[in-house]
Amino acid sequence: MHQPNGFLRKKELIAIFGIALFLTGFVGFLLASNYRSLQKLRDSAQKQYEYEFEQRGWSLEHFLENQRQKVTSIANTGKLDLYFENKALGMSMQYGLRSNLLSLALELSQFVRQQQIGDKYGPFDMAFIETGAYNEKWHHIHMFPEETVQANIDLGSQILHPIHWATFNLSLHTWYDPMNRLTFAAESLGVTTATPVVGETTILGEYIPQNKWWLNFIVGKE
Numbered sequence: 001m002h003q004p005n006g007f008l009r010k011k012e013l014i015a016i017f018g019i020a021l022f023l024t025g026f027v028g029f030l031l032a033s034n035y036r037s038l039q040k041l042r043d044s045a046q047k048q049y050e051y052e053f054e055q056r057g058w059s060l061e062h063f064l065e066n067q068r069q070k071v072t073s074i075a076n077t078g079k080l081d082l083y084f085e086n087k088a089l090g091m092s093m094q095y096g097l098r099s100n101l102l103s104l105a106l107e108l109s110q111f112v113r114q115q116q117i118g119d120k121y122g123p124f125d126m127a128f129i130e131t132g133a134y135n136e137k138w139h140h141i142h143m144f145p146e147e148t149v150q151a152n153i154d155l156g157s158q159i160l161h162p163i164h165w166a167t168f169n170l171s172l173h174t175w176y177d178p179m180n181r182l183t184f185a186a187e188s189l190g191v192t193t194a195t196p197v198v199g200e201t202t203i204l205g206e207y208i209p210q211n212k213w214w215l216n217f218i219v220g221k222e
Helices: 005-075 080-089 095-119 145-153 178-190 213-217
Strands: 124-130 156-164
Touching: 005 145, 095 145, 124 145, 145 156, 145 178
Parallel strands: 124 156
Antiparallel strands: none
């Protein structure tokens, strides 16, 4: 005996509805599982990042503890003193010291790169290094004169030839400030500098101009 078509149609609709409900639940389960997996991955990545950052922070702290005197000579920004002052006050990595270390990272990375270049390719007969257009606000792109001298030492250069000064007025310091500070630092550290006036010839091994000619133009020329 055949069942009525309406009854069969009803069973088909129920079956389709059940399958659709199952598929919806299954897809929802997959989405939820995927979300939980992504959340776990993000949490794991975050913990790994924090761990690595913490390790680098303590490594940097160890470096600062053992190299404070030398780092002070190349940083010359006050940031290093701020770090040790906060540390002496008992400030932790989570509250204060971490930001201090971040601000020192640029200073130290430049120092490390210079030493690596000197160790790999040096020593050099003469190094042409920029000194000028510096300011605390854009210290990450221009070194202070004292840092230029230290860079010459790190590179293993016998003679420092300063460049990028007394040309365009790109900062707030006087045009002669770079050379006044650089030559003072160089003389203090025993670094030989080449200071040719514009158009003067420097002959390596024969003639290295070292006259402080800019001093003659300071009075009334600021």
